Structure formats: C-alpha cells, structure tokens
Amino acid sequence: MERDVSNFSLLVLIVFVMIPFTISYFYQLGLKKDILWSSIRGAIQLFLIGLILTYLFNLNPFIGIPIMLSVMITIATFHARKKGKELPNVFITILGGLIVIEVFVLALWLGFDMVSFTPEEIIPMSGMVIGNSMVAMGLSLERMKSEFSTNRGKILAALSLGATPKQASHLSVRRTLNAALIPNIDQLKTIGLVQLPGMMTGLILGGVEPIVAIKYQLVISISIFSSVSVSAIIVSLVMYRFFYNERMQIVDLEEV
Amino acid sequence: MSQVIYKLDNIYRRILTNINIEIHKGDRVMLFGPSGSGKSTLLHLFNRLDDPEQGSIFYNGKNINEQDITTLRKNVGLVLQQPYLFPETVKDNLMYGPKLFNDWNPDEARTLLEYVNLPESYLDKPVDELSGGEKQRVSLARTLANKPEILLLDEPTSALDDQNIEQIEQDLINLIQHNDLTVIMVTHNLEQAKRLGNRGIYLENGKIVEEGLLPDMLDRPETEALKNFTTNH
Numbered sequence: 458m459e460r461d462v463s464n465f466s467l468l469v470l471i472v473f474v475m476i477p478f479t480i481s482y483f484y485q486l487g488l489k490k491d492i493l494w495s496s497i498r499g500a501i502q503l504f505l506i507g508l509i510l511t512y513l514f515n516l517n518p519f520i521g522i523p524i525m526l527s528v529m530i531t532i533a534t535f536h537a538r539k540k541g542k543e544l545p546n547v548f549i550t551i552l553g554g555l556i557v558i559e560v561f562v563l564a565l566w567l568g569f570d571m572v573s574f575t576p577e578e579i580i581p582m583s584g585m586v587i588g589n590s591m592v593a594m595g596l597s598l599e600r601m602k603s604e605f606s607t608n609r610g611k612i613l614a615a616l617s618l619g620a621t622p623k624q625a626s627h628l629s630v631r632r633t634l635n636a637a638l639i640p641n642i643d644q645l646k647t648i649g650l651v652q653l654p655g656m657m658t659g660l661i662l663g664g665v666e667p668i669v670a671i672k673y674q675l676v677i678s679i680s681i682f683s684s685v686s687v688s689a690i691i692v693s694l695v696m697y698r699f700f701y702n703e704r705m706q707i708v709d710l711e712e713v
Numbered sequence: 714m715s716q717v718i719y720k721l722d723n724i725y726r727r728i729l730t731n732i733n734i735e736i737h738k739g740d741r742v743m744l745f746g747p748s749g750s751g752k753s754t755l756l757h758l759f760n761r762l763d764d765p766e767q768g769s770i771f772y773n774g775k776n777i778n779e780q781d782i783t784t785l786r787k788n789v790g791l792v793l794q795q796p797y798l799f800p801e802t803v804k805d806n807l808m809y810g811p812k813l814f815n816d817w818n819p820d821e822a823r824t825l826l827e828y829v830n831l832p833e834s835y836l837d838k839p840v841d842e843l844s845g846g847e848k849q850r851v852s853l854a855r856t857l858a859n860k861p862e863i864l865l866l867d868e869p870t871s872a873l874d875d876q877n878i879e880q881i882e883q884d885l886i887n888l889i890q891h892n893d894l895t896v897i898m899v900t901h902n903l904e905q906a907k908r909l910g911n912r913g914i915y916l917e918n919g920k921i922v923e924e925g926l927l928p929d930m931l932d933r934p935e936t937e938a939l940k941n942f943t944t945n946h
C-alpha cells in the first residue's frame with residue numbers, strides 16, 4: 458500500500474507554523490519574520506531537494522554518494538562557520554572535522570556491514586550525522602567565544618603568571634566541552650523513552666518491523682553520539698589557540 | 714646583572730606615547746596619574762601581556778622580544794588591577810603559578826598568606842566566599858608565589874581599609890628588602906607612594922609629564938599638571 462500525505466494536509470501544517478508566530482507577535486519576541494521566512498524557505502528547500510535526490514539516487518552510487526556528501530558537508534561547514542566568523546581558520550577546522558567524522562562513520566558502517574552502500578541508506582544517515590555535528594560545532598564555537606569573553610580576566614591572570622595559552626584556556630575549554638556534551642549524553646539516556654527517535658519513526662511509518670527499526674536506530678544514535686562528541690572535542694581542542702597570537706597574548710576578536 | 718632597564722620609546726595603540734624610562738634594580742617606582750592615563754597599560758607591557766607597536770623594552774639588558782615569554786612573565790610578576798581569581802579555593806590560586814613550573818612546595822602556602830595578612834584557615838576557603846579586599850590580597854599572594862624578581866602592582870590596596878593597608882605595606886617592605894625586589898606600583902594614594910617609593914612617575918594621557926625622586930617630587934611638584942593632581946588627591 459502506497460501511503461502519501463495529501464497536498465491539502467500539507468497546507469494544514471501552516472497552522473502549526475502560525476502558533477509560534479502568533480505567540481511571538483503577542484509577546485513581541487521579535488521572531489515573527491524569522492519564523493515565517495524560515496518555514497517557507499524550509500518547505501521550498503525540502504521540495505527542491507526531493508527533486509534533486511530523485512535524480513541523484515538514480516545515478517551510480519559511486520558517483521552520486523560522493524557528490525551528495527560533498528554538498529552536504531560544504532553547506533554544513535558554511536552554516537557552522539557563521540557562529541565563529543571572527544576567528545581565523547574556522548572554515549578549515551570545521552570542514553576538516555566534518556570530513557574526518559564522515560569518513561570515520563562510513564568506514565564503521567560499511568566495514569561492519571551495518572549499512573549498505575546505497576544512497577537510500579547512506580544519504581539520510583550521513584545527513585543526520587553531519588547535521589548533528591554541524592549543530593554541535595556551531596554550539597561549541599559560540600560557547601567557546603562566550604567562555605573566553607567571560608573568563609578573559611582569569612585568562613589574563615593565568616598568562617601573567619606564566620601559563621601557556623593551553624594552560625590558560627583549560628577552564629574555558631573544559632566548560633565548553635561540558636556544555637556541548639551534557640545535552641548529547643542526556644539525549645542518549647532518554648532515547649526511545651522520551652522521544653521516539655526520528656529515524657525509527659520514519660522506518661516504522663514506512664512499514665519496517667519495529668525491531669529492525671530499532672537496530673538501525675541504534676546504529677544511527679550511537680554514530681550521532683560519537684560524532685557530536687568528536688565535533689565538540691575538535692572545536693574545543695583546535696580552536697582555543699586562535700584566541701591567542703604567537704606571543705601568547707589574547708587577541709581582540711573584533712580586530713581580526 | 715645589576716641593572717634593569719626599561720625603554721619604551723614610542724606608541725602603543727595611541728594610548729602610550731614617548732615613554733622613555735630606565736628602572737634600576739632595587740628601585741621602587743610609583744606610577745600615578747588620572748584614570749585612563751595608561752598606567753595599567755604600561756604594566757601590561759612589562760609583563761608582555763601586550764606589545765608596543767614601536768619601541769622596545771629591555772629587561773636584564775636584553776630585549777624582551779628575545780626572551781622566553783613564560784619565564785619572563787614569571788620573573789616579572791604582575792598583580793592585575795582586578796583580582797581575577799581562579800576556581801576553587803585560595804590554595805588553588807596560590808599554587809597555580811608554581812605548579813606551572815613544577816615548583817610548588819605546600820609548606821610555602823602559610824608564608825604566602827602571612828605576607829598578605831590572611832589566616833592559614835583561609836587556604837581551603839572557596840574564592841567565591843572572599844570579600845573584595847581578601848580577593849585582592851589573595852591575588853597579590855598568588856603573584857608572590859612565583860617568586861618574581863620584579864613586582865608590578867596595579868593598585869594592590871585599593872579595596873583595603875587603612876589597617877590592612879598598613880599591614881600589607883609593612884609586609885611589602887619586608888618582602889622587598891629580603892628578596893631584593895624591584896617594584897613598579899600604580900597607586901592613587903599619594904601618601905602611600907611616599908611611604909613605599911623612592912621614585913615617582915606622573916603619567917597623563919599616555920605621556921610622562923613629570924618624573925623624579927620621592928617624596929620630594931610630590932612635595933614640590935614642578936609642573937602645573939602634577940601640582941593640580943596633588944592638590945586634588
């Protein structure tokens with residue numbers, strides 16, 4: 458049986474979009490334009506991607522998959538970079554990080570035959586890994602900047618006592634890592650209890666046995682968990698040094 | 714190495730201009746001047762928390778650009794104007810510097826606290842529970858823990874009451890004598906400058922307006938600017 462969502466019911470979704478929009482309007486939260494615009498943009502994006510995916514899925518997987526992955530990683534990099542534009546080498550760090558993560562995850566999936574090398578499996582699963590890593594990197598960047606600005610005095614004090622940038626950043630790096638990893642760990646703890654994870658829901662809706670869906674979900678959940686952790690670690694351990702110059706002095710980010 | 718010479722010929726971000734000073738070993742130089750005149754900035758340069766765009770600073774006869782930065786910072790100890798303390802306890806702060814250089818001896822903790830007139834029971838006190846003045850004293854002790862050759866003090870007693878000021882000054886004097894320390898200290902307390910300093914430098918708008926020996930310089934200022942400054946303080 459082919460199930461489909463009718464076009465009319467898609468329109469009904471607008472009601473859902475209107476809820477935060479209305480709340481925002483009444484409480485003057487100032488998100489109104491943002492919400493409306495991002496919903497419209499999101500919808501158009503999804504439809505376009507649907508079209509492109511249909512085309513790419515029909516290509517030879519050895520051509521289609523690399524193309525799709527490169528595009529995904531590039532877009533994710535541009536997006537995550539926004540959170541730390543002032544810092545040097547952000548682009549290359551994020552790009553490098555995402556590539557390393559994706560290659561590692563693919564090696565694991567394919568090496569242990571958990572996932573088959575077809576766009577139908579690789580692309581959505583990679584999408585989740587890359588998307589979550591992107592968000593984690595962006596959050597870590599943001600968090601790191603705020604840690605460095607709140608701890609500026611302490612960092613200055615540490616440097617003045619003879620600490621290296623690495624030693625002086627210890628506190629800020631640790632706090633960044635904590636902040637990035639705690640929600641990730643919480644999510645893993647409550648998986649399947651609080652929220653039925655997206656992929657499983659999708660598979661069950663698509664008619665797959667729940668037990669099979671759970672196995673896939675385990676693969677993806679653990680992959681995401683590790684990727685998100687690695688993302689936060691990469692950002693924290695690589696990026697802290699860009700807050701200093703080669704003379705172990707704090708750089709004013711506005712000037713970079 | 715009998716002499717320590719600081720020369721900073723030129724600009725630093727248009728905040729400091731034409732600063733040219735020589736400081737000798739054993740000097741106790743007092744820096745004073747209006748708020749925003751560049752006193753803290755100058756101390757930061759000596760500790761290399763920042764570098765001048767032009768000009769050079771010599772320490773022990775050698776340009777500080779050519780010296781190992783962390784060693785220099787240890788030897789030229791700076792007490793920042795704000796006492797930014799590290800988590801968690803007073804002890805964590807005291808051992809921070811020495812631990813960086815694998816040179817921490819727990820027996821010294823008590824002596825350090827004595828220098829700044831705090832009881833030994835404070836060692837395990839969380840820094841969040843300290844008063845402003847206590848924080849300032851811990852910050853001073855933390856720098857002293859590094860056994861610096863030069864001590865840069867940025868208004869180290871600004872948050873203390875008269876009684877504590879007197880005690881810390883006395884401890885500083887002992888410390889300076891015992892360890893043959895050279896001191897450069899920012900203070901807005903001109904009486905304190907006379908008590909502690911042998912030389913004075915008056916800064917205004919990033920320039921040295923007057924310099925001389927203490928206490929004479931403050932008792933009989935030569936420039937109008939310093940005259941005004943002393944009558945207002």
Ligand SMILES: Nc1ncnc2c1ncn2[C@@H]1O[C@H](COP(=O)(O)OP(=O)(O)OP(=O)(O)O)[C@@H](O)[C@H]1O
Binds near residue numbers: 746749750751754794
């Ligand atoms: N990081 C900075 N970037 C730009 N300007 C700065 C910076 N730090 C200080 N300044 C400016 O440099 C000038 C000198 O500041 P500094 O802190 O050295 O003054 P100060 O003499 O120590 O003043 P106070 O007695 O208030 O502590 C001020 O005009 C200040 O606004």
Ligand SMILES: [Mg+2]
Binds near residue numbers: 752753754794867
């Ligand atoms: Mg100052």
